Amino acid sequence: MLRRSFVTASTGTVAAVAVPMLATQPAVGISDVRRLHKDVADLTVLDDQRGGHQAMEAAALAGARKALALQHKSAMDPIRGRLYSAAADCIGLAAWSCIDARDPEHAQQHLERAMTLAGLARDSGAQFRIWTFMSMLANQLGDYPQALAAAQASRSTGAARRDIRRPEWIAFYTRGELDGLTGVTLGLSGSRPQAEAHFHRCVSALRPDQHRNRALYLAYVATEQLAQGDAEEAVNTALKVVTLPAATAGRTSHLLREFTTILTTCAPRSTAARAWADRPLTATA
Structure with missing residues (x-):
């Protein structure tokens, strides 16, 4: 009888201790x-x-x-x-x-x-x-x-x-992005005027908040203009890029460095090259 009382009391004590421990353990919901x-x-x-x-x-x-x-x-x-x-x-x-x-x-x-x-x-x-x-x-x-x-x-x-509901990370993919990717493909294949046209359409279709893509695809426009021999127009476009918030990050910065190399190689003493060399010091390209 004493043993049963001890077991009952012990079980009750253990339960009394265990329940508060579980109750205070944080849960994720x-x-x-x-x-x-x-x-x-x-x-x-x-x-x-x-x-x-x-x-x-x-x-x-x-x-x-x-x-x-x-x-x-x-x-x-x-x-x-x-x-x-x-x-x-x-x-x-x-x-x-x-x-x-x-x-x-x-x-x-x-x-x-x-x-x-x-x-x-x-x-x-x-x-x-x-x-x-x-x-x-x-x-x-x-x-x-x-x-x-x-x-x-x-x-x-x-x-x-x-065909699942689209998450936030795919929201950037608009008609403008399709034009941008088409421009990249055409540029790689050597179809420069067509590539530039698609890049212009891309930039026009971007949302106001798409700062990264605006800087990136304008840099592509400048690169295509330079490839077609229009250094002055290319520099004018590139100077617009360096004023944008995302000009110094990611692929845009890389494209602008390539732009600088091509410009200084092809037309080192041109007015366009001097204008690019005198661009604001905040631009890192």
């Missing part, structure tokens, strides 16, 4: 996931405005660390998957920032980690995006077979087979 996805959306807007830069890479990695830290708290399995998904999105954005800034080594490291997290999340949308970034990185490095293979892998994901 849908509101935490929504906050993380808001962070991803904000980073996407920052990319549209400024392009790839170290501050954006650091912010994206910090977002991933926040998402992964929540894995140590109590959560249902679907919530855990969405935490992995948010971390994959953040690290994917860090990779994209490095691709845009021409930092392939860090981009590759981020992409490999992001793909692992997307696999843990079983998120085909994240996998689609990361394969796309891998294709772009391979193309940037001149590894065209791998670029094609990665693009084909993106098309085989579940997200590509379904």
Whole structure:
């Protein structure tokens, strides 16, 4: 009888101790996931405005660390998957920032980690995006077979087979972006006037908030004008680029450096070259 009383008392004590411990243990819910996805959306807007830069890479990695830290708290399995998904999105954005800034080594490291997290999340949308970034990185490095293979892998994901609701990161892809990509293709094939025409259409169709793309595609316009021998008009266009917020970041900065090299090689003593050399010192091209 005494033993039964002891067991009953002990069980009650253990239960009394265990319940408060569980009650005070923080749990992760849908509101935490929504906050993380808001962070991803904000980073996407920052990319549209400024392009790839170290501050954006650091912010994206910090977002991933926040998402992964929540894995140590109590959560249902679907919530855990969405935490992995948010971390994959953040690290994917860090990779994209490095691709845009021409930092392939860090981009590759981020992409490999992001793909692992997307696999843990079983998120085909994240996998689609990361394969796309891998294709772009391979193309940037001149590894065209791998670029094609990665693009084909993106098309085989579940997200590509379904017409899912478009996330924030695809919002940049407008009719103007299609003209811009057409211009890039035509420029690479040597069809300079047609490429310039598409770039002009692209710039005209951009939203007011797309600062990065406006700077990028205006830089392409300047490059095509220079390739057609119109150095003065090309410099006038390039001088517009350097006044834009995103002129010193990512691919735009790289294009302007190429523009400088071509101009000083082809027409080093021209009036246009002198005007470009005297551009504002805030321009880093």
